[in-house]
Amino acid sequence: MLTGEFIAFMALALVAIIGGVLLINLTKVIHMVVALVFTFVSIAGIFVILSAEFIAAVQILIYSGAITIIMLFGIMLTRHDDTSEPITGKWRKLFLLLGVLGFGVAVYIGIYNLDIPQAANTLHVDNTEQIGISLYSHFIIPFELTSVLLLVALIGAIVLAKKDEDDEKEAEKE
Amino acid sequence: MIEDLLYSSPGWTNVGIFFLLGAALLMVVLGFVTYAILAERKVMGFMQLRHGPNQVGGRWGLLQTVADVLKLLLKEDTIPKLADRPLFILAPIIAFAPAFMVLATIPFTDRFQFADIGVGLLYYIAISGLTTIGIVTGGWASNNKYALLGGMRAAAQMVSYEIPLVMSVVGVILLAGSLNLNEIVEAQRSGWFIILQPIGFIVFLIASVAELNRAPFDLPEAESELVAGFHVEYSGFRWAFFMLAEYVYFFAMASLTTVLFLGGWLPLPFLGFIPGAVWFALKFSLVIFILIWFRVTFPRIRADQLMEFGWKVLLPVALANIFITAIVKQLFFM
Numbered sequence: 001m002l003t004g005e006f007i008a009f010m011a012l013a014l015v016a017i018i019g020g021v022l023l024i025n026l027t028k029v030i031h032m033v034v035a036l037v038f039t040f041v042s043i044a045g046i047f048v049i050l051s052a053e054f055i056a057a058v059q060i061l062i063y064s065g066a067i068t069i070i071m072l073f074g075i076m077l078t079r080h081d082d083t084s085e086p087i088t089g090k091w092r093k094l095f096l097l098l099g100v101l102g103f104g105v106a107v108y109i110g111i112y113n114l115d116i117p118q119a120a121n122t123l124h125v126d127n128t129e130q131i132g133i134s135l136y137s138h139f140i141i142p143f144e145l146t147s148v149l150l151l152v153a154l155i156g157a158i159v160l161a162k163k164d165e166d167d168e169k170e171a172e173k174e
Numbered sequence: 175m176i177e178d179l180l181y182s183s184p185g186w187t188n189v190g191i192f193f194l195l196g197a198a199l200l201m202v203v204l205g206f207v208t209y210a211i212l213a214e215r216k217v218m219g220f221m222q223l224r225h226g227p228n229q230v231g232g233r234w235g236l237l238q239t240v241a242d243v244l245k246l247l248l249k250e251d252t253i254p255k256l257a258d259r260p261l262f263i264l265a266p267i268i269a270f271a272p273a274f275m276v277l278a279t280i281p282f283t284d285r286f287q288f289a290d291i292g293v294g295l296l297y298y299i300a301i302s303g304l305t306t307i308g309i310v311t312g313g314w315a316s317n318n319k320y321a322l323l324g325g326m327r328a329a330a331q332m333v334s335y336e337i338p339l340v341m342s343v344v345g346v347i348l349l350a351g352s353l354n355l356n357e358i359v360e361a362q363r364s365g366w367f368i369i370l371q372p373i374g375f376i377v378f379l380i381a382s383v384a385e386l387n388r389a390p391f392d393l394p395e396a397e398s399e400l401v402a403g404f405h406v407e408y409s410g411f412r413w414a415f416f417m418l419a420e421y422v423y424f425f426a427m428a429s430l431t432t433v434l435f436l437g438g439w440l441p442l443p444f445l446g447f448i449p450g451a452v453w454f455a456l457k458f459s460l461v462i463f464i465l466i467w468f469r470v471t472f473p474r475i476r477a478d479q480l481m482e483f484g485w486k487v488l489l490p491v492a493l494a495n496i497f498i499t500a501i502v503k504q505l506f507f508m
Contacts, residue, residue, distance in 0.1 A: 004188075030314055034261065037268075037307055057296040064303035065336065068329045071310050075322070128293055128353060 015042040029074035054128040207421040221470045249410035261315035266415035269308030273422040283450040294355040306332045316407035324403025328394035334484040335384035341492035342377035345499040359438035366437040390472035428461040
């Protein structure tokens with residue numbers, strides 16, 4: 001049955017997969033990062049189809065900033081015209097093909113007759129509010145611990161960066 | 175009307191209707207951009223004691239921008255030989271598409287809105303971040319040191335100022351109790367949020383100017399340092415796309431400021447007989463005028479001052495505003 005939802009899902013899924021494949025196959029760093037953008041945005045689109053708008057918005061919010069930073073790292077930490085060389089080998093290719101086919105068959109057999117009973121739920125109604133309530137009441141301790149972990153990482157990064165500067169100053173004095 | 179269309183069964187008629195609606199909005203936006211550029215040049219001219227455009231299209235230069243755009247479209251399309259060709263072509267599109275997508279959620283009046291998304295505010299902020307990727311890509315693909323510097327400045331600036339921007343609207347979200355732009359407007363019936371959230375409004379206004387890359391925060395395209403920043407190598411209609419994206423964001427950001435802090439389409443007391451669309455247009459024009467005024471008045475700030483101001487002033491102020499708003503809400507509104 002051809003519904004609008006199905007067409008949208010197929011389009012988004014295709015873009016996501018093509019983005020992923022290009023990410024692996026392209027040779028320049030920046031091209032890979034741009035391919036990654038398409039994958040992330042279309043996954044956000046799939047979240048919208050599943051009526052999880054909050055997750056979709058957060059996915060784009062987080063990853064658009066993150067990808068910009070990855071891009072800057074890609075520009076600054078790699079050589080300008082560097083390309084990765086393809087590693088080829090006859091046997092290697094054959095084994096890879098077999099592996100991929102085997103995985104495909106295994107997943108197909110596993111998924112084809114899988115029956116997930118559909119429980120009636122109200123998750124699609126006001127899901128932003130539901131996420132907020134469960135995050136701040138049922139899962140408050142893990143949530144706070146995660147934020148402490150992030151804070152520790154942030155301070156650690158600052159300490160590491162600061163130390164380098166002091167060392168450089170001492171080195172200059174000497 | 176849009177709601178009915180969204181829940182009806184899909185078909186080619188719906189595709190056609192959506193396409194026409196989108197095209198109509200694009201035309202409205204293009205018309206706005208044409209006259210926003212003219213208005214900007216005129217206001218800047220008057221503030222600097224000159225006339226501004228006054229030759230093409232009568233005394234007010236009404237056709238000046240049209241002539242400029244026609245010139246741009248007729249220009250030769252140059253792509254530098256050593257540029258990264260696919261990315262060079264893709265970058266203006268990545269920069270422009272989110273600018274137009276963002277307009278879908280903004281409620282212009284209580285009836286005139288394209289998508290009533292539950293997380294409309296978050297959607298706006300998330301999608302607008304994608305433009306940075308287009309700018310950095312364009313800067314890198316040009317294979318030019320000025321363009322690359324401009325692109326990297328754009329990335330640093332937009333990532334830094336997105337945080338105070340989001341933090342400053344948290345106060346509004348707390349008071350309205352919703353991320354939906356319609357509900358935020360409805361929550362302002364008793365008082366606009368500019369009165370309840372003055373600190374949030376100021377932080378939002380400053381951060382929004384920075385997000386728009388306009389003076390005094392136009393470092394990514396600082397013409398006296400970087401020639402033209404990230405779009406040095408672009409010309410003709412590709413350059414026009416970057417400019418278009420910038421002015422569409424101008425439109426969108428002014429609309430968002432109106433919706434969040436100035437009560438959207440809601441009238442002033444005793445003036446309810448004037449329709450909502452007129453109120454929205456008036457408030458929107460006021461915000462546009464203030465943004466142009468900023469551009470004429472303030473000198474550009476240095477890159478290090480920009481970062482320091484964002485992280486050491488705006489962010490703490492915005493966090494303090496959230497704290498105070500939460501206390502005020504607990505004490506007086508619960």
